[in-house]
Amino acid sequence: MSLLEVDDLHVRFPTETGMVEAVRGVSFSLGRERLGVVGESGSGKTITGRAILGLVRKPGQVRARRMLFDGIDLARLDERGMRRLRGQRMAMIMQDPKYSLNPVMRIGRQLTEGLRLRERMSPAEARRRALDALEAVKIRDPERVYDAYPHELSGGMGQRVMIAMMLIPGPDLLIADEPTSALDVTVQAEVLKILDDLVRERGMGLIFISHDLKLVSRFCDRVLVMYRGKVVEEIAADRLDQARHPYTRGLLNCLPRIGGPRGHLPVLERDPAWEEA
Amino acid sequence: MTAMIEIDGLDVTFRVKGHEVQAVKGARFTVGEGESYGLVGESGSGKSTILRAICGLAPVTGGTIRIEGRPLGPRRDKAFASKVQMVFQDPYASLHPRHTLDRILSEPLAIHGIGEHDRRVVAALESVGLPASFRFRYPHQLSGGQRQRVAIARALMLEPEILLLDEPTSALDASVQAEVLNLLWDLREERGLTYLMVSHDLAVVDHMCDRMAVMEAGRIVETLERPDLLAGRFRHPYTRKLFEASLAAGG
Amino acid sequence: MSGPFLTPLGRLSAWLTDPNPSSRLQARLGQAWLTWLRFSRNPLAMIGLGIILALVLMALFAPLLAPHDPLEQDLTRRLLPPLTPGHWLGTDEFGRDILSRIVHGSRITLTIVALVAVTAPVFGLLVGTVSGYFGGWVDAVLMRLTDIFLAFPRLILALALVAALGPGIENAILAIALTAWPPYARVARAETLTVRSADYIAAIRLAGASHGRIILGHVTPMCLPSVIIRVTLDMAGVILTAAGLGFLGLGAQPPLPEWGLMISSGRKFLFDQWWVATMPGLAIFIVSLGFNLLGDGLRDVLDPRSTSR
Numbered sequence: 001m002s003l004l005e006v007d008d009l010h011v012r013f014p015t016e017t018g019m020v021e022a023v024r025g026v027s028f029s030l031g032r033e034r035l036g037v038v039g040e041s042g043s044g045k046t047i048t049g050r051a052i053l054g055l056v057r058k059p060g061q062v063r064a065r066r067m068l069f070d071g072i073d074l075a076r077l078d079e080r081g082m083r084r085l086r087g088q089r090m091a092m093i094m095q096d097p098k099y100s101l102n103p104v105m106r107i108g109r110q111l112t113e114g115l116r117l118r119e120r121m122s123p124a125e126a127r128r129r130a131l132d133a134l135e136a137v138k139i140r141d142p143e144r145v146y147d148a149y150p151h152e153l154s155g156g157m158g159q160r161v162m163i164a165m166m167l168i169p170g171p172d173l174l175i176a177d178e179p180t181s182a183l184d185v186t187v188q189a190e191v192l193k194i195l196d197d198l199v200r201e202r203g204m205g206l207i208f209i210s211h212d213l214k215l216v217s218r219f220c221d222r223v224l225v226m227y228r229g230k231v232v233e234e235i236a237a238d239r240l241d242q243a244r245h246p247y248t249r250g251l252l253n254c255l256p257r258i259g260g261p262r263g264h265l266p267v268l269e270r271d272p273a274w275e276e277a
Numbered sequence: 278m279t280a281m282i283e284i285d286g287l288d289v290t291f292r293v294k295g296h297e298v299q300a301v302k303g304a305r306f307t308v309g310e311g312e313s314y315g316l317v318g319e320s321g322s323g324k325s326t327i328l329r330a331i332c333g334l335a336p337v338t339g340g341t342i343r344i345e346g347r348p349l350g351p352r353r354d355k356a357f358a359s360k361v362q363m364v365f366q367d368p369y370a371s372l373h374p375r376h377t378l379d380r381i382l383s384e385p386l387a388i389h390g391i392g393e394h395d396r397r398v399v400a401a402l403e404s405v406g407l408p409a410s411f412r413f414r415y416p417h418q419l420s421g422g423q424r425q426r427v428a429i430a431r432a433l434m435l436e437p438e439i440l441l442l443d444e445p446t447s448a449l450d451a452s453v454q455a456e457v458l459n460l461l462w463d464l465r466e467e468r469g470l471t472y473l474m475v476s477h478d479l480a481v482v483d484h485m486c487d488r489m490a491v492m493e494a495g496r497i498v499e500t501l502e503r504p505d506l507l508a509g510r511f512r513h514p515y516t517r518k519l520f521e522a523s524l525a526a527g528g
Numbered sequence: 529m530s531g532p533f534l535t536p537l538g539r540l541s542a543w544l545t546d547p548n549p550s551s552r553l554q555a556r557l558g559q560a561w562l563t564w565l566r567f568s569r570n571p572l573a574m575i576g577l578g579i580i581l582a583l584v585l586m587a588l589f590a591p592l593l594a595p596h597d598p599l600e601q602d603l604t605r606r607l608l609p610p611l612t613p614g615h616w617l618g619t620d621e622f623g624r625d626i627l628s629r630i631v632h633g634s635r636i637t638l639t640i641v642a643l644v645a646v647t648a649p650v651f652g653l654l655v656g657t658v659s660g661y662f663g664g665w666v667d668a669v670l671m672r673l674t675d676i677f678l679a680f681p682r683l684i685l686a687l688a689l690v691a692a693l694g695p696g697i698e699n700a701i702l703a704i705a706l707t708a709w710p711p712y713a714r715v716a717r718a719e720t721l722t723v724r725s726a727d728y729i730a731a732i733r734l735a736g737a738s739h740g741r742i743i744l745g746h747v748t749p750m751c752l753p754s755v756i757i758r759v760t761l762d763m764a765g766v767i768l769t770a771a772g773l774g775f776l777g778l779g780a781q782p783p784l785p786e787w788g789l790m791i792s793s794g795r796k797f798l799f800d801q802w803w804v805a806t807m808p809g810l811a812i813f814i815v816s817l818g819f820n821l822l823g824d825g826l827r828d829v830l831d832p833r834s835t836s837r
Contacts, residue, residue, distance in 0.1 A: 016562055186522045
């Protein structure tokens, strides 16, 4: 049985100028695998991730025929039930650790708070678990980071702490929304490697949301390409070069390459028909 | 080739809460007329600070900046404005949120007492591939790529010879990045502009620039010609690290 | 939504919401229209707006609306209770109709509000933007000056000023305006500090713009919403200060039907003829409430932090 099954997900936002349909009938299923969701800004990829976690705020409206997580229908779950799942069994890593960590609380306290509240763990035990988690994300000096404030950490370090924090409760599903976009290229690779190892070791399901098709294809098993709130192509990551949809092909071709031809880069001709499909 | 921009031993030091932070240390390079020169590095390497120092937006504490052979003083006057312009990284932050495109584009003309606003504004919109009907829109009615086009149009209103490009596409989607890079490419060919372009993306700099300087922690660690990069002819370990990371990301 | 079949109203709406306006005026009106649409969805704010509009209409048509001359005394009809035929809100100690006096008093209240609203915020905005934009010693001098004004309770300062200038409605307005600007300077300065380092300000500096042009054309528009909100919320305080000065005999002088003055003269009868002081008090309360509701509504639609995406 699959870990997550999303069937016909719609998300709409009312605005002054009418209804905006951010997600229009997205369906997919996820096992204990790594699924990439790729699209440009406005494609609805982030909203899809947030909708699964029940994080779409009013006045946004979420509707789905079915959204089964391990047999639980998320679409029919109330806020309390959702809160029990969130953080414990489903977790999310956001783009910028600057905004996801509490700036006035030491890292250690942020890491252990959940353990002490939810699992009624003793402070010493919680501390040990948190230090283990920091070590698991390859932080060389966990004791120092444990006692640090978020602003004392670099971007890459902050994102590792975020990963550690999300993985402490041992979730079954991890949604990572552009987890490395705010980081420098040389740091990106390290963070991705850590995330990859942990997901493999623990057999989690991962939804990796990104604008970067090539990055996703190296990192995931399967890729969903989204355009204007719809999935236009679903393809195994290692067969990306055989992608058929012109949008996917366009995304692959429009990036400059070192030593590539100069002058004009190929541009995407957006076909209105893609929005229907 | 005459030198358009000469940076010689440039130091930039910020005062932050009493102690000093040296953002640029002894930077030295020359950009020739009509050349496209790249500054590559990661966040905090000081690459954007060099551009801001040229514009008088960052405190120069040592060295000289010469534009067409003339050293710049502490003030940037109108003559400088009509010679050097800048395109900023974030098109969401670089356009005034309460001004229409018409106002944004005609303001430089008004400052410099140039007439024919109607004709020039419409021509500017068209030159960056935007329809004239956008003229009275507000920035929030445009997409990121369209905004960046407006920012480029604004920079060109005074017909400068030098364009400083501060990560002009890093806030944009890949497909939009391609469009904006193409636009910048065309504008340089048409107008013979000199570009000084800052980017964290080695592939973008490689695509746009003939020569480049690699920066790390405020210092220029290596300067390269474009063929050197592809052939792997670089010495500094940081350049290699950056090169390998970019190659991996580029697939 | 094509042209010829639309009603004039529909055509106006289409013109306002045209995504490609053909002039600056149309663009600006279109934005104002969208703001209005958002504002009009807030029922409390609409109630506030209704109260203020009613006040304005009442002031404009006071002679038509008031059943009696507000100054006409009739000692045979003094201290009549409310709901007396012909005097629905009763009469005061000189037999003057309270309703008529409140209606005419709205003119005084509105004059005070309007004069304060066009002077204090403009001055505050100027001080605040200049201070925030230049920083350094300009900022230090201007802000210390502001602090001095802020250090005194508003009413006390106004009292001192009126005492020095001599009692009277004009001096009361002057005193209120002189004591009202410091908060606007603070708000404008805080807003300027966030705007000052924005890229769009750097861009216009790069175009060679003068400081005056930057402050007036580029910084001020960003400070305006916060200041407008603050002014609207402050209007209740301005009315109360004016009433307080009137109450203490330092503002409007008898027999002018100023609301604070009316409360003051009614306090002698508070226990037996409660309406003499209560009716103008209610008027002050309702108008203050109106401004507060309006201000809250404006904050929701104008605050750059809530609208910028």
